[in-house]
Amino acid sequence: MKRIAVIASGRGSNFQVLIDAIRAGSIPAVCAALITDNPGAYAIERARGAGIPVMVADYNSFPDKEAYEARLLEAMQECGADLFVLAGYMRILGPGIVREFSGRLINIHPALLPAFPGLHAQRQALDYGVKVAGCTVHFVDDGVDSGPVIIQCCVPVLEGDDEATLAERILAEEHVILPEAVRLFCEDLLRIEGRKVFIISDNAV
Numbered sequence: 001m002k003r004i005a006v007i008a009s010g011r012g013s014n015f016q017v018l019i020d021a022i023r024a025g026s027i028p029a030v031c032a033a034l035i036t037d038n039p040g041a042y043a044i045e046r047a048r049g050a051g052i053p054v055m056v057a058d059y060n061s062f063p064d065k066e067a068y069e070a071r072l073l074e075a076m077q078e079c080g081a082d083l084f085v086l087a088g089y090m091r092i093l094g095p096g097i098v099r100e101f102s103g104r105l106i107n108i109h110p111a112l113l114p115a116f117p118g119l120h121a122q123r124q125a126l127d128y129g130v131k132v133a134g135c136t137v138h139f140v141d142d143g144v145d146s147g148p149v150i151i152q153c154c155v156p157v158l159e160g161d162d163e164a165t166l167a168e169r170i171l172a173e174e175h176v177i178l179p180e181a182v183r184l185f186c187e188d189l190l191r192i193e194g195r196k197v198f199i200i201s202d203n204a205v
C-alpha cells in the first residue's frame with residue numbers, strides 16, 4: 001500500500017476526490033498528510049474531516065522563498081510519502097524539492113499542456129480563442145508545468161463561456177483524471193522514459 005501526500009493551497013476539491021477514491025478502495029493508498037502553504041485553505045477542513053494529518057507551512061510567515069522551501073522540504077521528508085500530489089498548489093516548486101522527489105511528484109493543471117502553463121490557465125485559453133480546452137496530470141520537472149504528461153482530457157470551449165463556466169467544465173474532468181493517474185502510480189503502472197510516460201496495461205501485471 002503506497003503512502004501519498006497532497007499539497008494544496010485552496011479549496012481542495014481535487015484533494016476531496018482523492019480522499020473519496022481512497023475511501024472507496026479505488027486507489028490502493030493511504031493519505032499520509034495534507035501539506036499547505038495557506039493557513040486559510042479550505043483543504044484543511046477536508047483533511048480534518050477525513051482524519052488526515054495537516055502540516056501548514058505558512059508562506060507569509062517566512063522571510064523569503066528559500067526559508068519557506070526549506071520548511072516545505074522538511075515537511076515532505078517527515079511525512080514519508082511515496083507520492084506527492086500537487087492538487088491546486090499555486091506556487092512553483094524550487095529545483096531542490098523537484099530534484100529530491102523526482103518521479104514521485106505529480107501535478108494537475110487546468111489546461112492542455114504545453115498550452116497555457118502557469119496561473120489563470122482557463123483565462124489564457126479564453127483570451128487565446130481556442131475551441132478546445134482541458135486538463136493535464138503530469139510529473140513535475142524543473143520547468144513550469146513542463147514535465148512528462150500522464151493523462152489529459154479535453155472539453156469544448158462554448159460560445160458565451162466565461163472563466164468560471166470553463167473552469168467548472170474543466171474541473172469536472174480533473175476530478176476524473178487525477179484519481180486515475182494516482183491509481184496508476186500506486187499500482188506501479190507508470191513508466192517514465194524521457195519525456196514520455198507509458199501506462200503499463202492493467203492486464204500485463
Ligand code: GAR
Pocket residue numbers: 008010011012013014015087088089090108109110118119120121171174
Ligand atoms: C484546479 O483547477 C487545479 O487544476 C488548479 O487549481 C484548481 C484547484 O482546485 N491548479 C492550478 O492552476 C495550478 N497551476 P481545487 O483546490 O478545488 O482542487
